[in-house]
């Protein structure tokens with residue numbers, strides 16, 4: 001049976017596969033100055049919000065323009081066993097016979113910040129090898145996603161109508177690094193009111209653009225794709241990695257300091273003990289803003 | 292770190308067994324890539340290449356295992372991955388086991404094989420020369 005793929009395509013895929021494995025081993029990888037018009041897009045957000053589904057849709061649009069696509073998806077490594085279940089390919093099944101939609105699943109292997117240690121080198125290698133569009137999907141989670149800002153040109157924060165409760169906690173770090181905030185699953189109730197909340201929260205220079213999207217109904221994908229391809233004014237504070245790191249350190253420091261108040265500390269510990277982690281986070285945020 | 296691709300080629304829609312296996316292999320310390328139902332040999336080979344896995348595991352309950360396995364092997368070969376061991380599991384009649392082994396399948400785990408035996412096999416997979 002002859003292969004379904006052309007020799008050229010197979011070579012390209014193999015070349016990138018080897019480079020990504022080298023990145024995982026910490027070995028040398030192809031690097032080149034980032035070509036104009038090519039970018040690394042980070043898609044962050046809580047687990048199950050639709051990151052993989054949205055990437056699959058965006059990849060489809062890239063392919064209609066003849067662009068090649070590399071998707072680097074990170075899932076958590078179990079700290080107990082060192083194993084990992086990597087399931088993001090399932091949501092990208094539409095491309096599973098297209099060699100030029102390259103999907104590599106990474107396990108975080110204990111690396112903090114929602115990425116695998118190899119991701120920055122892997123993303124650069126994909127661009128250096130001529131892949132047009134690179135998507136990075138970090139481990140789903142709130143404030144853990146900050147690391148993406150240092151390796152992506154554009155960061156999209158995905159939320160869903162159910163994310164309302166998480167916004168308070170997210171505000172601190174993640175809203176700062178997002179260039180675009182997308183409310184996915186807009187086919188469900190609550191999307192427009194969340195949009196209004198976000199639009200009023202995201203103010204000031206370099207504020208993120210907010211938009212609605214529904215993969216299920218096919219709404220908003222073209223708009224997101226266009227927004228990703230529209231050059232942005234460099235948005236100062238959010239994209240400046242050094243500044244970001246210092247803001248983050250500062251916030252973590254403030255959070256720690258706020259817990260020196262015995263009352264706050266007691267409240268937070270009580271919430272954690274009773275399994276209410278997000279309530280605990282809200283309590284810390286409350287202490288930060290009023291304490 | 293053993294990277295494993297678990298795939299279900301063919302038309303049967305039962306993925307309970309393969310999902311249990313995926314979880315057990317994760318708990319045994321493997322990085323397990325699961326690709327979903329109804330995979331074609333072409334998709335499996337492309338996924339194995341993109342993911343650079345050490346082992347390809349196929350689960351088949353439909354009865355078409357001989358054909359499907361032969362096709363997967365030939366696609367893997369075309370993708371330059373003949374060196375990756377292939378495992379076959381599922382409803383495999385005893386008489387077909389030597390046939391599969393002759394094709395180059397590293398190991399057949401017929402339905403009813405204790406998961407512990409499968410895990411033990413993985414524990415002994417030699418790391419690929421890098």
Ligand SMILES: Nc1nc2c(ncn2[C@@H]2O[C@H](COP(=O)(O)OP(=O)(O)O)[C@@H](O)[C@H]2O)c(=O)[nH]1
Pocket residue numbers: 045046047048049050051052053054091140184185186187188213214215216217
């Ligand atoms: N109702 C609805 N469900 C969606 C939408 N987008 C994705 N989903 C579903 O949300 C679930 C999680 O999607 P996935 O892309 O795996 O999320 P991830 O964990 O963020 O990568 C899947 O069952 C998707 O089918 C959407 O726009 N509307």
Ligand SMILES: [Mg+2]
Pocket residue numbers: 051052053088137
């Ligand atoms: Mg995902």
